[in-house]
Amino acid sequence: MRLWHYKLIPVLPNKMLVSQWRECIAIKRQWEKGTLKHRLVSYVTKYSRLTFVDYVFRVSSEMDKRKIKYKKSYLTEFLDFAGLTTLDMNYVEHNDRYLKQCCYNLQEKYDRGIITEEEWQKIFETCIDIITERNYK
Numbered sequence: 001m002r003l004w005h006y007k008l009i010p011v012l013p014n015k016m017l018v019s020q021w022r023e024c025i026a027i028k029r030q031w032e033k034g035t036l037k038h039r040l041v042s043y044v045t046k047y048s049r050l051t052f053v054d055y056v057f058r059v060s061s062e063m064d065k066r067k068i069k070y071k072k073s074y075l076t077e078f079l080d081f082a083g084l085t086t087l088d089m090n091y092v093e094h095n096d097r098y099l100k101q102c103c104y105n106l107q108e109k110y111d112r113g114i115i116t117e118e119e120w121q122k123i124f125e126t127c128i129d130i131i132t133e134r135n136y137k
Contacts, residue, residue: 001023001026002040002041002105003023005094008103009059012123017066021060023041032081052081057075099127106123107120
């Protein structure tokens with residue numbers, strides 16, 4: 001279970017984007033039940049539910065752009081979960097270090113044949129652009 005760095009959402013392969021959507025649903029359900037204990041994602045509970053829902057809407061927006069079908073009725077559930085309708089938040093944990101960790105994790109998936117060459121090139125270029133951009137600021 002993992003939330004990919006939000007800047008990588010636009011370049012995740014379709015299968016991984018759909019998996020991220022499913023992860024978001026699972027996280028919400030566990031959070032509601034008070035059973036969210038997974039070390040890689042439990043940090044979300046330190047923030048408002050709105051921050052999590054903003055992330056979810058980034059995922060759903062990307063799925064819409066790619067015309068990936070999903071159950072949009074869940075979006076209403078996420079909004080109810082947050083209790084608000086305006087969204088624009090980021091997790092502190094989604095910093096440069098975590099971005100690099102995600103890039104390396106995705107590189108390993110490419111190395112193991114889980115991600116295609118074309119998918120990896122998009123991810124790699126995005127990672128390099130973001131990291132290079134930050135180094136020159």
